[in-house]
Amino acid sequence: MDPEDDQAPADPLALIERERANLVRQIAPDPRLMYWPWGFAWLIGFTLFFLRYGPDGRVYVDLPDWLPLVVLMLLFIAAGITTGFAGSRSVRRTSGPTSRAGRLYGISWSISFFSLSVLFGRIANDLSEAQAGLLWAGGMVALTGTLHMAGSAIWQDRQLFVLGAWTSLINILGIAAGPGWHSLIVAVGGGAGMIVAGFLGWRRLR
Structure with a gap:
């Protein structure tokens, strides 16, 4: 038997797999x-919170009280716009169940938060300022991981899944x-985890 006969059937399968990978990269x-805007938002925003509202009320950098929250919210808005634009471009290139699942998943984020x-x-309002801050931050991060x-x-x-589990753990x-x-x-x-996830995902697409 010619050894090439065993290789021939694999060629169409390899071609299909290659074209599937190309299609995934395109859409x-x-x-x-998707990850870096949120990763840098968490890294910068929560670092400002730590510097201004450190453990046991310690102030490492005497920032205005309002600054960490305003910066975090602005970074979140910028991240949301960036990922929303990138995600909408992908949804427009697809149709059927995949497109519908993407829209419903995005709506789920908004409703949940x-x-x-x-x-x-x-x-x-029934908690101390420190405990209230922990409630907001811990709850929102828990929801993100979930x-x-x-x-x-x-x-x-x-x-x-690994990113979600890691976010939940930290x-x-x-x-x-x-x-x-x-x-x-x-x-x-959390911030570094998202940055790493974005880099690994980009390498995988390449």
């Missing part, structure tokens, strides 16, 4: 645009450490 959003905001707004893991089930993306460690330390742990661990 998938750039992971750097709004729901928690309403809840925390009702009970935060939605990442849920997204991994939708998109069959193992890396997204959030638990930060909450256990207490106010101030939570900001530092989330800034370094």
Whole structure:
């Protein structure tokens, strides 16, 4: 038997796999645009919170009280616009269940965060300033990790699950450490985790 006969059937399969990979690269959003804006937002924003509202009320840098929150919100808005634009371009290139799943997943983020905001707004006034800050930050980070893991089930993306699990782990460690330390742990661990995830996702697409 000619050895080439055994190789021939594999060629069409290799061609199909290669074309599938090319299609994914064409329609998938750039992971750097999806992760890096949020990664740098967490890294910069939560670092400012740590510097201004450190452990046990310590002030490492005497920043205006309003500055960390304003900077974090502006960075979140910029990140949301960037990822929304990148994601919408990908959705426009697809149709059917995939496109619908993307829209519903995006809407789920908005509804979930709004729901928690309403809840925390009702009970935060009954807590001290430090504990209220930990409630807001810990709750929002917990929701982010959960939605990442849920997204991994939708998109069959193992890396997204790892990122969600990692985000949940550092959030638990930060909450256990207490106010101030939570900001530092989330800034370094969470921000760096998203930056690394964006880089690895970009390499995988290449």
